[in-house]
Amino acid sequence: MLNIPRSFYLNDTLSVAKALLGKILVRYLNGKRLAGIIVETEAYLENEESCHAYRGITARTKTMFEEGGIAYVYLIYGMYYCLNIVTESQGKGCAVLIRAVEPVDGIEIMQQLRKKTGLHDLASGPGKLAQAFNITKLDNGLDIAAGTALTIENHNDKDPEIMTTPRIGIKKAKDLPYRFFINGNQFVSQG
DNA sequence: TTAATGATGGGCT
DNA sequence: GCCCATCATTAAA
Numbered sequence: 001m002l003n004i005p006r007s008f009y010l011n012d013t014l015s016v017a018k019a020l021l022g023k024i025l026v027r028y029l030n031g032k033r034l035a036g037i038i039v040e041t042e043a044y045l046e047n048e049e050s051c052h053a054y055r056g057i058t059a060r061t062k063t064m065f066e067e068g069g070i071a072y073v074y075l076i077y078g079m080y081y082c083l084n085i086v087t088e089s090q091g092k093g094c095a096v097l098i099r100a101v102e103p104v105d106g107i108e109i110m111q112q113l114r115k116k117t118g119l120h121d122l123a124s125g126p127g128k129l130a131q132a133f134n135i136t137k138l139d140n141g142l143d144i145a146a147g148t149a150l151t152i153e154n155h156n157d158k159d160p161e162i163m164t165t166p167r168i169g170i171k172k173a174k175d176l177p178y179r180f181f182i183n184g185n186q187f188v189s190q191g
Numbered sequence: 192t193t194a195a196t197g198a199t200g201g202g203c204t
Numbered sequence: 205g206c207c208c209a210t211c212a213t214t215a216a217a
Contacts, residue, residue: 042209044209050209051209052209055203055204058202058203059202060201060202074201074209075199075200075201075202076201076208076209076210077198077199077200077208077210077211078198078199078200078201078208078210079198079199079200079210079211080199080210080211082209082210084209097209099209125210125211126209126210127210127211128210128211131211167209168209168210169208169209169210170208170209171207171208
């Protein structure tokens with residue numbers, strides 16, 4: 001039940017993306033706890049084309065240049081938000097996309113936010129996850145390492161078996177093996 | 192079962 | 205104007 005400190009997020013992005021698997025994403029919404037086990041992530045490095053920060057700082061991407069542990073939230077396809085966690089040092093411009101979690105706490109609230117029943121489709125994709133946790137552009141720039149409204153906890157479970165593949169839904173740098181997920185977990189997106 | 196498509200809006204080459 | 209780190213719905217097979 002321990003909030004993960006900033007030092008965790010200052011490590012290299014690929015290591016952080018893998019280390020986040022099995023950790024607990026926690027959101028406090030109107031005093032209620034929403035939580036899920038992170039089962040799928042993707043890394044975005046500042047030196048490859050598919051990274052938003054690749055072309056430098058803009059109004060949208062300036063959050064990606066904050067220091068590790070800050071939330072970077074952006075609107076995609078006009079209707080969904082994606083939650084990222086900035087990694088490494090201030091000014092670097094890299095982050096980890098949280099793609100899917102396995103719901104643990106606050107499942108009824110997630111079902112209301114998603115307008116769905118059941119468990120499997122609640123947060124098995126980046127847009128679904130943001131909807132289930134009520135994450136919007138208002139959360140852009142929040143300090144996840146500070147451990148307040150939006151945070152990540154380490155429950156000291158054993159390290160999961162990690163699978164690696166190319167990232168999903170991108171056109172550039174599509175072959176880089178920067179997607180990670182927990183082997184066999186049914187809440188990973190796309191099967 | 193898989194494949195195709197519409198929704199919807201901010202950022203940018 | 206076109207692109208986009210998506211999803212739910214519909215159509216086809």
